[in-house]
Amino acid sequence: MSDIVADKQNVNAIYDAGNYMDIFEQDLAEAEKEIVISSPDIIQKKIDRLIYLMKPRQEAGVKIIVITENPENNTHGNVMFLQSLIQQMKDVGIIVRFTENETEHFAVIDQLLVWHGGMNLLGKEDVWDNLMRVKDIKVAAELLEMALAQGVKHYD
Secondary structure (H helix, E strand, C coil): CCHHHHHHHHHCEEEECCCCHHHHHHHHHCCCCEEEEECCCCCHHHHHHHHHHHHHHHHCCCEEEEEEECHHHCCCCCHHHHHHHHHHHHHCCCEEEEECCCCCCEEEECCCEEEEECCCCCCCCCCCCEEEEEECHHHHHHHHHHHHHCCCEECC
16 A cells, blocks of 8 residues: 555544544644534543643644533533533633534644544443544535524624
């Protein structure tokens, strides 16, 4: 296998709940400009980890945006608890936006590297969920445009 093919295999891959985390966290740690994570569900453990991992990136000037569902519209979780998770992110400088519509599951790093699939990147994982990791500026732009077209709003 040529080096070019091997490199493509390393960039374009399908991951599941059992093998994505180390590579995803490495991608986050290597971000240079911007990270956008869209996750309908959020849980304490993953928010704590995000805050911990992102501190050095934020100090380096990386902008971090989390898109999630409006906690006021949540029917299966504790609204006050979800609001506290959102506040924790805001308190450390993470921009939180929410949508009234169905939220996609994705992350876009530096408007180039895309993680997309059925996995809640900041929420509870399901063993059947999977993610595709693709380096493609057009896919990244389309996902970001789609998220903004869904009525994403600032959380105040």
